[in-house]
Amino acid sequence: MNLLPRAVRRATRVALCAAIFALSVTAFAQSATVVYTVSLASPEQHLIEVRITLPEGAAQRDLQLPVWNALYQIRDFAQYVNWVHATDPAGKPLPVRKLETSRWQIQNAQGGAVVDYQIYADSPSPFGAQLNPHHAFLNLAEILMYPADARSTPLRLHLDHLSEGWRVATPLPASDGGFSAENYDRLVDSPVEIGNFQESDFEEAGGHFRVIVDAEAGDYDMERIVAALHKITASATAWMNDRPFDTYMFFYHFPRGPAGGGMEHAYSTAIDLNADVVKQRPDALAGVTAHEFFHLWNVKRIRPQTLEPIDYTRENYTRALWFSEGVTSTAEGIIQLRAGLLDEKQYLDRLGEEITELERRPAHLTQSAEESSLDAWLEGDAYYRRPERSISYYNKGELLGVMLDLAVREASHGQASLREVLQWMNTNYAKKGRFFADSAGVREAAEAVSHADLGWFFTSYVAGSGEVPWDDFFRSVGLRVEQLSNTVADPGFMASRNFDAPMSVGAVTPGGEAERAGLQVGDAILEIQGKPAGQESRQQLSRLNPGDVLTLRVRGRRAVERELKWKVGGRQEIAYEVTDLDQVTAAQRSRRTAWLKGEAQTAADSSAADHPGTNQPITNQPAGAALK
Numbered sequence: 001m002n003l004l005p006r007a008v009r010r011a012t013r014v015a016l017c018a019a020i021f022a023l024s025v026t027a028f029a030q031s032a033t034v035v036y037t038v039s040l041a042s043p044e045q046h047l048i049e050v051r052i053t054l055p056e057g058a059a060q061r062d063l064q065l066p067v068w069n070a071l072y073q074i075r076d077f078a079q080y081v082n083w084v085h086a087t088d089p090a091g092k093p094l095p096v097r098k099l100e101t102s103r104w105q106i107q108n109a110q111g112g113a114v115v116d117y118q119i120y121a122d123s124p125s126p127f128g129a130q131l132n133p134h135h136a137f138l139n140l141a142e143i144l145m146y147p148a149d150a151r152s153t154p155l156r157l158h159l160d161h162l163s164e165g166w167r168v169a170t171p172l173p174a175s176d177g178g179f180s181a182e183n184y185d186r187l188v189d190s191p192v193e194i195g196n197f198q199e200s201d202f203e204e205a206g207g208h209f210r211v212i213v214d215a216e217a218g219d220y221d222m223e224r225i226v227a228a229l230h231k232i233t234a235s236a237t238a239w240m241n242d243r244p245f246d247t248y249m250f251f252y253h254f255p256r257g258p259a260g261g262g263m264e265h266a267y268s269t270a271i272d273l274n275a276d277v278v279k280q281r282p283d284a285l286a287g288v289t290a291h292e293f294f295h296l297w298n299v300k301r302i303r304p305q306t307l308e309p310i311d312y313t314r315e316n317y318t319r320a321l322w323f324s325e326g327v328t329s330t331a332e333g334i335i336q337l338r339a340g341l342l343d344e345k346q347y348l349d350r351l352g353e354e355i356t357e358l359e360r361r362p363a364h365l366t367q368s369a370e371e372s373s374l375d376a377w378l379e380g381d382a383y384y385r386r387p388e389r390s391i392s393y394y395n396k397g398e399l400l401g402v403m404l405d406l407a408v409r410e411a412s413h414g415q416a417s418l419r420e421v422l423q424w425m426n427t428n429y430a431k432k433g434r435f436f437a438d439s440a441g442v443r444e445a446a447e448a449v450s451h452a453d454l455g456w457f458f459t460s461y462v463a464g465s466g467e468v469p470w471d472d473f474f475r476s477v478g479l480r481v482e483q484l485s486n487t488v489a490d491p492g493f494m495a496s497r498n499f500d501a502p503m504s505v506g507a508v509t510p511g512g513e514a515e516r517a518g519l520q521v522g523d524a525i526l527e528i529q530g531k532p533a534g535q536e537s538r539q540q541l542s543r544l545n546p547g548d549v550l551t552l553r554v555r556g557r558r559a560v561e562r563e564l565k566w567k568v569g570g571r572q573e574i575a576y577e578v579t580d581l582d583q584v585t586a587a588q589r590s591r592r593t594a595w596l597k598g599e600a601q602t603a604a605d606s607s608a609a610d611h612p613g614t615n616q617p618i619t620n621q622p623a624g625a626a627l628k
């Protein structure tokens with residue numbers, strides 16, 4: 001629907017450009033619309049030229065380029081702005097004064113202004129903006145300044161000087177040969193892919209879905225992707241009993257090099273995954289897709305108050321990412337289970353891995369899920385990512401989502417679950433245009449659907465950093481957590497990935513083999529065992545055995561690449577596994593089925609649920625906080 005017909009655009013490229021300008025000048029008097037014209041004439045140089053046509057208004061107009069977008073990281077996109085000029089509608093130059101790193105002021109603009117600037121864009125990934133001879137993928141907040149006094153007015157976007165044969169895909173509605181948005185926030189929540197992509201579409205649950213793939217034709221199977229998307233979208237909309245859109249778009253890039261990540265938007269998602277991973281691990285694509293799709297509710301519509309209004313000039317501090325991100329990962333698992341894309345064993349194995357990841361980080365006893373959310377802005381820093389310094393709100397949040405599900409089920413005798421918590425928030429916040437009060441808002445929903453006081457859960461495990469008594473939560477579904485001790489490979493370093501950047505080395509064991517081989521903190525890891533580092537790297541490292549030779553290609557601080565090789569050592573390591581209790585009762589089995597498959601519990605199960613011994617209350621509750 002948003003595709004510009006190829007032949008039409010080619011024939012009218014130059015004429016259209018002139019016409020847009022004339023139109024926007026004459027439109028000054030009647031319309032308060034801000035018009036952006038984005039020229040993609042220099043793909044080899046990765047240079048984008050932007051023209052902002054401002055309607056008449058105040059004499060002094062400030063233009064602000066966001067310092068962050070989507071990723072909770074300050075990235076200062078203004079570093080890429082080469083120059084800024086302005087004229088009045090008649091072409092007479094207007095004074096432009098730079099006020100701050102990311103803010104410019106135009107003088108004498110009462111009659112309107114035409115602001116031109118050039119910006120460099122060569123950052124691949126769903127979180128970036130990139131123009132090159134192959135394509136353009138744009139997160140518009142990274143290239144478009146907004147008028148500080150008109151962020152909420154309607155906007156139009158025109159794309160200009162597209163390379164021969166390029167088409168456009170974006171969730172923005174088409175308008176006047178370009179696109180429109182009701183305000184800047186909506187505009188920049190709509191990614192744009194421009195190039196020679198492949199497209200497919202399908203209907204599911206009454207909605208229309210478009211699938212845009214930019215990758216080598218032999219690297220993926222569109223039919224297989226669409227088949228998985230049918231299952232994921234059906235499962236998620238059924239779980240939420242809601243479909244708050246008519247059309248939704250999936251943007252996929254499958255590069256041959258390092259890649260991995262997804263970015264959620266209200267009406268779309270953009271996902272990058274390494275081409276080998278797409279071929280070899282369809283579950284990886286399904287997982288990230290289910291996660292990003294579920295975000296259309298959780299975070300885009302069921303939204304914490306602390307993320308609104310978006311402050312593009314500095315951090316929005318929030319304690320809610322354990323829920324907005326972590327519980328989205330919980331839902332990702334549930335959606336895949338119910339779609340038949342994960343079975344019980346795979347799901348429980350995954351929970352074991354998540355528990356292992358949390359328990360192995362000493363910081364799980366010093367940093368709470370809320371504090372980890374608040375510190376999201378530090379995730380770009382290697383020291384912060386050390387296991388003794390921080391936990392991940394994805395990791396602990398996902399586990400808290402599972403524990404909250406079990407706690408609500410137990411407190412409500414199987415009458416409510418995490419599903420009802422999210423549906424309650426969807427009805428009482430999202431549908432009413434309200435934002436929720438971070439953890440207190442989640443607690444409000446959980447208590448409303450369970451009719452129980454769940455303060456102990458939020459105090460101890462969300463705001464607090466106490467050890468989570470896993471067995472007490474899992475007992476009602478006949479499971480427990482087992483500790484296993486193994487001798488495992490020790491590569492001699494810790495690395496983590498920083499979303500749009502390559503994996504980087506955060507710590508090197510002093511005196512270890514990695515250090516002797518020359519690995520340094522801050523090295524970017526480009527390849528592991530000859531394969532590009534990316535989404536799969538953690539699994540690749542976890543498959544090593546003591547004595548194996550590890551080969552890394554890294555790039556150091558001075559951009560010098562080197563290849564390092566060493567023999568990995570071994571160390572004792574505790575791992576956790578979620579496993580059956582010695583005796584699983586029929587009631588526990590039935591509750592487990594209800595939990596994992598969404599089947600209703602029978603009356604017999606509910607009565608068994610009250611039987612002492614099969615359903616002991618969760619410990620660590622403060623005295624007097626008995627379940628109602």
Ligand SMILES: [Zn+2]
Pocket residue numbers: 264291292295324325328
């Ligand atoms: Zn997410």
